[in-house]
Amino acid sequence: MSAVLAHDYSGAPVGAPVYELTHVSKTYARNSVIALEDVSLTLRKGSFTSVIGSSGCGKSTLLKIMAGLIPPSKGRVILQEQPVTGPRRDIGMMFQQATLFPWKTAVENIVLPIEIRDGKAAAKKALDKAYELLDIVGLKGFENVYPNELSGGMAQRASICRMLITEPAVLLLDEPFSALDELSRDMMNMELQRICREQNATAFLVTHSIQEAVILSDEIVVMKPRPGRIAEIVEVDLPRPRTLDMMTTPKFGEIVDHIRGQLDKGEDM
Amino acid sequence: MTDVPNNGSYNASLEDTVWVEEVAFIDSVPRWIAMTFVFLVFIGTWQLVTSLGMVSPIILPTPWETLQDMIFVGKNLLTGGYMLGSLWITIKEVIYGFALAIAIGFSLGVLVGETAFGEKAVMPYLVAIDTMPKVAFAPLFVAWLGFGIESKVALAAFIATFPIVVGTAAGLHAADDNARMLFKTMGASRWQTLVKMKLPTGLPQIFTGLKIGAVGVMAGAITGEFLGGGKGFGELIRVAASQLNTPRVFSLILYLSFVGLALYLMVQWTQRRLVFWQKETVGRYDG
Ligand SMILES: Nc1ncnc2c1ncn2[C@@H]1O[C@H](COP(=O)(O)OP(=O)(O)OP(=O)(O)O)[C@@H](O)[C@H]1O
Ligand SMILES: [Mg+2]
Numbered sequence: 001m002s003a004v005l006a007h008d009y010s011g012a013p014v015g016a017p018v019y020e021l022t023h024v025s026k027t028y029a030r031n032s033v034i035a036l037e038d039v040s041l042t043l044r045k046g047s048f049t050s051v052i053g054s055s056g057c058g059k060s061t062l063l064k065i066m067a068g069l070i071p072p073s074k075g076r077v078i079l080q081e082q083p084v085t086g087p088r089r090d091i092g093m094m095f096q097q098a099t100l101f102p103w104k105t106a107v108e109n110i111v112l113p114i115e116i117r118d119g120k121a122a123a124k125k126a127l128d129k130a131y132e133l134l135d136i137v138g139l140k141g142f143e144n145v146y147p148n149e150l151s152g153g154m155a156q157r158a159s160i161c162r163m164l165i166t167e168p169a170v171l172l173l174d175e176p177f178s179a180l181d182e183l184s185r186d187m188m189n190m191e192l193q194r195i196c197r198e199q200n201a202t203a204f205l206v207t208h209s210i211q212e213a214v215i216l217s218d219e220i221v222v223m224k225p226r227p228g229r230i231a232e233i234v235e236v237d238l239p240r241p242r243t244l245d246m247m248t249t250p251k252f253g254e255i256v257d258h259i260r261g262q263l264d265k266g267e268d269m
Numbered sequence: 270m271t272d273v274p275n276n277g278s279y280n281a282s283l284e285d286t287v288w289v290e291e292v293a294f295i296d297s298v299p300r301w302i303a304m305t306f307v308f309l310v311f312i313g314t315w316q317l318v319t320s321l322g323m324v325s326p327i328i329l330p331t332p333w334e335t336l337q338d339m340i341f342v343g344k345n346l347l348t349g350g351y352m353l354g355s356l357w358i359t360i361k362e363v364i365y366g367f368a369l370a371i372a373i374g375f376s377l378g379v380l381v382g383e384t385a386f387g388e389k390a391v392m393p394y395l396v397a398i399d400t401m402p403k404v405a406f407a408p409l410f411v412a413w414l415g416f417g418i419e420s421k422v423a424l425a426a427f428i429a430t431f432p433i434v435v436g437t438a439a440g441l442h443a444a445d446d447n448a449r450m451l452f453k454t455m456g457a458s459r460w461q462t463l464v465k466m467k468l469p470t471g472l473p474q475i476f477t478g479l480k481i482g483a484v485g486v487m488a489g490a491i492t493g494e495f496l497g498g499g500k501g502f503g504e505l506i507r508v509a510a511s512q513l514n515t516p517r518v519f520s521l522i523l524y525l526s527f528v529g530l531a532l533y534l535m536v537q538w539t540q541r542r543l544v545f546w547q548k549e550t551v552g553r554y555d556g
Contacts, residue, residue, distance in 0.1 A: 069453055086456075093454045099447040102546035103469050116455045116465070148546060 015045030018170060018202045019066065024075030026061050034227035035061040039075070041221065041230070043170070043202050048193070050205045050213035051221045052259065058228025059206045063172050066204065067091050080169060089117065092168030092201075094176040098155035100147035100162075106134065107143045110161045117166070126165060133161035137191065153184040157191075164195065171196065173205045177212075186244055189216055193242060210256050210263075215242050222262045232262055330516040335523075338516040342524060352505065359502040360528060362418050362490040366425025367532065370482050374430040378437020378478075382471075383463060392438070399431045404492050411497040420497045425489030429482035436478015440471020473547050476540040483536050487529040 019042065026036040035058040043049055051059050064070045066077060068084040068091065077084040079091070100109045110130040115123035134143055137157040147155055156177060163171060173192075177185045193216055196203050207213050213220045217236050224231040236255055238246055246252055295303065312332050318324055319331040330338075345352040380387035381395065407424050414420040444467050452462045468475075494503025502525055509517035540547075 064450075067454055069450060087454050089456070091454065093451070095447050095450065097445075097447045099445075099451050101448075101466070101469065103544075112465075113455045116452070116457045116461055146546060148548070 015047060017042045018045050018080060019043035019204070020076075020078040021066070022076045022078075024062075024065060024072045024077060026058070026065060026070070027073045036065070036072075037227040037229045039228075039230055043204060045202055046196075046200050047218045048196060048203045048205070048216055049219045049221060050207055050217040051223060052207055052210060052213050052263070053223030053228070053231075054225050054263065055208075057223045057225035059223060060174055061228070063093075063174050063204070063206055067093055067172050089166055090169040091172060092163035092166065092170070093172045094159055094163050094174070096175045096178055098147075098152070098159040100150070100155055100158055102147050105144045105146055106139065106150070106158050107131065109147065109158060110134070110165055113162060113166050130161060130165060133164055134158070136195070137161055153180050153188065156180065156188060160192070160195070164199065167199070169202060171201050171203045173203065175206055175208065178208060185212070190242075190244065192216070197241065210259050211247060213259070214238075214252060214255050215244070215247060220259060222259055224265075231265070234259055234262075327513050327515060330519060334516040335519045339520040339523060342517070342520045346524070352502075355500055355502045355505050356524070356528070358418060358500055359490055359494065359525070362421040362425055362493070362501060363486055363528065363532060365418075365422045366490055367429060367483065367486045369422065369426035370429035370433055370486060371479070373426065374433025374478070374482065375437055375475075377430070378434045378475075379441065379463075381434060382438035382441030383467070388438075395431065395434055399435075403428045403431075403489075404496075407493055407496040410493070416498045418499065418501075421490050421493030421499065421501065424493040424497075425486045428489035429486040432481035432485060433475075433478040436475045436481070437471070439478075440474035441467050442471075443467075443474055444470040472540075472544045476536065476544060479536050479540075480533060483532045484529065487525070487532065491525065 021039055021041040024036060024039045024041075025034070027034050039062060041049075051062065053059055061070070065072045066079075066084065068077075068086045068088055071085075079088065082088075084091075100106070101112070104112065107127055107130045110133065111123040111126045114126045131143055134140060137160055139154060139157055139161075142150065142154065142158075147158070150158065156179075159176075176192075177188045180188065189212060192203070195201070203216075205213070205216060214236055215238075220234040220236060222231045222234060223229065234255065238249075238251060238255075315329075315332050319326065319329055326334075342352060344350075346356060347353075377387075377391070377395065381392045382388070404424070406427060407420075410420040410423040410427075414423055441463075448466055448470065449462070452466050457465070490501070491503040491506075493499075494501040495507055498504060502521060506518055506521045506525075509515075509521060
């Protein structure tokens with residue numbers, strides 16, 4: 001059923017498919033937990049997709065498989081016409097923690113992916129771009145500051161820059177702002193939207209917040225637990241660019257209610 | 270502005286402080302004064318105990334006698350007397366022993382902390398050896414390496430190696446899942462992950478191991494000298510003690526503790542320079 005829904009794209013964002021997941025399942029061998037079952041999903045270029053679902057329903061597992069960090073037990077993941085068989089340069093990732101390294105300054109942290117992939121000389125050349133990115137996320141003046149002098153929100157901004165420095169085609173975000181307070185979170189979300197539009201990046205966001213999912217996404221993948229599967233893919237046809245005051249519109253409320261209903265249904269099972 | 274209801278009879282103003290933080294007396298005293306105070310109490314008690322004749326002077330010399338002997342030993346050291354030669358021997362044992370312990374301890378620590386084989390197959394043996402009383406190996410080292418400095422270096426290194434192994438292995442495990450995942454997404458090789466992430470992350474633990482090792486290396490060198498003879502500072506102490514020259518024993522021990530302290534401070538200094546981001550743990554101690 002979920003497979004049928006996954007390919008139902010009426011009114012979905014146009015653009016060529018970037019990510020294609022077909023019948024992806026994952027069973028952790030260690031404890032034989034079935035984390036994912038038969039997940040099929042297509043992300044189109046420039047689209048923003050969120051995944052929502054109760055804790056333990058396999059969201060992070062899905063993200064890790066898409067990122068090539070762990071192999072699926074079954075199924076296929078294709079990114080830009082190439083099967084994903086390991087970490088890739090065209091994938092940018094961000095986690096709940098900023099994970100900046102305290103022995104490197106903000107810019108040094110940001111060019112780290114370049115340093116790892118292409119060496120120190122290339123990293124040095126990328127410094128200018130890092131400065132630019134820091135400016136974009138509002139961290140001008142903090143370039144040479146060490147992370148323990150940055151606030152949580154500032155650190156997350158820096159980690160956005162680190163994700164963007166390699167110009168990835170897709171952004172995989174695992175609850176990136178859930179450690180922030182609500183105000184900074186809203187601001188970061190708007191910033192994220194702007195960045196995705198500017199870079200024409202395809203984004204895939206794991207979140208626990210229905211509001212966050214609705215305000216950002218073109219499509220919301222609602223998952224249900226044990227085993228993790230897709231319950232429904234909800235399309236959000238609010239106009240773009242989204243603004244925070246759209247959260248008060250009836251349409252927004254309707255979508256939120258619908259998703260909450262879906263999630264509650266999942267809980268009852 | 271204030272929580273106290275202003276009902277006329279009670280006129281709360283900003284001057285009427287109801288509850289203020291009281292500064293504990295000890296927090297208002299500079300560290301050096303507090304330390305001097307303890308020092309004086311210590312010396313005073315010592316003087317009292319000895320001058321009241323509560324302990325035989327052979328067992329415990331007076332502070333004054335000890336100071337005089339320290340001046341004597343200090344002169345001998347400064348004028349390049351025989352004691353300087355002994356001290357130099359002990360310092361050499363400590364330095365060689367520590368260098369050896371760092372080399373072996375760090376390598377084993379990486380083996381155990383980084384490879385599954387090391388963790389599975391090597392670690393249990395290390396733990397087993399670590400639980401043994403290591404000074405008991407001293408006679409063996411003497412039998413193998415003779416009465417020279419080598420046997421002392423070996424014992425010193427032997428004792429200091431284990432904390433460094435443990436510190437290094439613990440340090441390599443200190444990186445959290447997020448950092449590991451991040452490095453994986455960046456396509457980092459195992460070597461890059463080790464050098465650019467795990468080792469720097471583990472530096473605080475590694476230095477903890479080094480500090481414990483620095484203390485152990487002194488103990489090892491002196492124990493080696495006690496049990497294996499030679500011409501080091503430990504031998505001077507042993508001879509002085511056998512002659513019941515307790516003031517000399519005391520002053521030699523004090524000079525020796527300066528060496529130990531110097532080594533410890535060198536490690537600490539290196540740590541502060543290298544692990545500059547680690548502020549919290551050393552913070553309060555620095556005063
Ligand atoms: N490395 C692992 N080994 C074994 N089981 C795992 C592993 N990682 C996750 N699991 C299991 O797989 C299931 C899905 O976990 P996952 O982390 O993907 O959930 P999630 O939806 O991201 O949860 P949350 O919202 O709490 O982050 C859980 O039951 C979890 O216990
Ligand atoms: Mg998760």
